[in-house]
Amino acid sequence: xxxxxxxxxxxxxxxxxxxxxxxxxxxxxxxxxxxxxxxxxxxxxxxxxxxxxxxxxxxxxxxxxxxxxxxxxxxxxxxxxxxxxxxxxxxxxxxxxxxxxxxxxxxxxxxxxxxxxxxxxxxxxxxxxxxxxxxxxxxxxxxxxxxxxxxxxxxxxxxxxxxxxxxxxxxxxxxxxxxxxxxxxxxxxxxxxxxxxxxxxxxxxxxxxxxxxxxxxxxxxxxxxxxxxxxxxxxxxxxxxxxxxxxxxxxxxxxxxxxxx
Numbered sequence: 001x002x003x004x005x006x007x008x009x010x011x012x013x014x015x016x017x018x019x020x021x022x023x024x025x026x027x028x029x030x031x032x033x034x035x036x037x038x039x040x041x042x043x044x045x046x047x048x049x050x051x052x053x054x055x056x057x058x059x060x061x062x063x064x065x066x067x068x069x070x071x072x073x074x075x076x077x078x079x080x081x082x083x084x085x086x087x088x089x090x091x092x093x094x095x096x097x098x099x100x101x102x103x104x105x106x107x108x109x110x111x112x113x114x115x116x117x118x119x120x121x122x123x124x125x126x127x128x129x130x131x132x133x134x135x136x137x138x139x140x141x142x143x144x145x146x147x148x149x150x151x152x153x154x155x156x157x158x159x160x161x162x163x164x165x166x167x168x169x170x171x172x173x174x175x176x177x178x179x180x181x182x183x184x185x186x187x188x189x190x191x192x193x194x195x196x197x198x199x200x201x202x203x204x205x206x207x208x209x210x211x212x213x214x215x216x217x218x219x220x221x222x223x224x225x226x227x228x229x230x231x232x233x234x235x236x237x238x239x240x241x242x243x244x245x246x247x248x249x250x251x252x253x254x255x256x257x258x259x260x261x
Contacts, residue, residue, distance in 0.1 A: 006103050009034040009077035009144075010085055012056075013069045016045040017087035020174065025054040027091040031100070032083065038073040047087075066156040070149040077144055084140045084158070088174045089119070095169025099141070102167070113162025114142035121173040123182070124232040131226030131233050132219070132240055138171060139164060152196060154189065179235070186243045194250035204252040212248060217241035 010028050014021060014037060028035065035056040039048055040063050048058045061072060074082055085091070091099075095117060102108060102115070118135035121128050128134055139147070139158040151157035176182045220226045221237035229236070 003031055005031055005033040006100070007080045008032040008083050008099075008141075009036055009079040009081070010083045011036045011038075011070070011073035011077055012051075012085050012087060013038045013066075013073055014043070014047055014051075014087045015040045015063075016043050016047060018045040018047045018050055021047055021050055021087040023090055023174065024085055024087050025051065025056070027096070028083070028085065029054050031096065033079050034077065036073055036076050038069055038076075065153045067149045067151060067153060070156055074144075074148070080144055082142055082144055084142075090172040090174065092120075092170045092172050095167065095171060098167050098169045108165075109143075111163060112143075112165040113146035114139050114158065114160045115165040115167050116140070117167040118170050119173050120170040121175055123176040123236065124179075126229060126232045127172075128229050128232060128236065130228045131221065131224045131236055132216075133236060136173075137166075140171065141167075154192060182239065186239060187246070190243065190247040190250055193247040194254055197247075197251045198254040202251055203255060204248045208248050209245060209252065213241040213245040216244040 010032050012021075012024070012035070025035070035051070035054060037048075037051045037056045037058045039051075039058055039060050041060040043060075048060070051058050057076070059073075059076065061069070063069065064072070070084065074084070083091075098117075116137045116139040119138045121133050121136070123133075139160060142158065142160060143162075146162050147158050147160040149156045150159040176185075217237050217240065220240050221234065226233035226237045
């Protein structure tokens with residue numbers, strides 16, 4: 001006997017994700033009432049066809065930035081609750097079970113506008129459960145009309161009007177394909193950070209370049225027990241320190257170039 005779908009609209013945004021979106025869709029098919037995908041209008045790798053196989057409603061739109069694109073998907077939701085998901089994320093069986101138990105308690109649902117849960121990322125063949133990458137709690141389940149995406153691109157954050165509950169099950173994150181992918185992603189994020197902070201007038205001195213990266217490594221590797229994740233934990237802590245140095249160095253570079261101009 002098929003289970004009754006929960007009154008949830010799963011909202012995704014995607015670029016060319018044909019190589020990995022099936023895993024995300026497999027984790028939600030059959031137990032949510034609606035799947036909505038907002039796809040970049042220039043995608044031609046078959047992502048839309050795969051999503052349609054799973055019964056998703058596909059909308060092609062020009063890229064507007066992470067926040068605007070995610071809000072556009074949420075605005076199309078027809079169910080009482082919305083679950084935000086990325087193409088490289090999977091609802092784990094324990095999290096699915098916990099969500100079902102939550103919806104079996106309507107009185108508990110009334111007390112909260114949204115729920116967060118930990119996100120666990122796979123890197124170098126290991127699930128990372130310490131350091132700066134975990135628990136990485138994400139607010140992804142919310143009552144329609146009670147929240148919208150805000151923050152600073154590309155790090156969109158859900159802004160909630162109401163109480164936020166906590167779930168324990170993991171959202172599984174298959175973001176980091178390999179070390180090259182992590183380095184490329186790190187560099188692209190530093191460019192965005194540098195432009196935003198430079199435009200905001202942030203001033204970066206030598207003390208910032210010295211101590212912020214050092215603190216980032218110490219915090220992630222020692223204080224947050226990143227060393228328990230083996231060589232992957234060391235790699236993450238070191239790259240986190242490098243990322244911190246690089247983004248503030250780029251801000252300083254921009255501020256010095258403006259002085260020359």
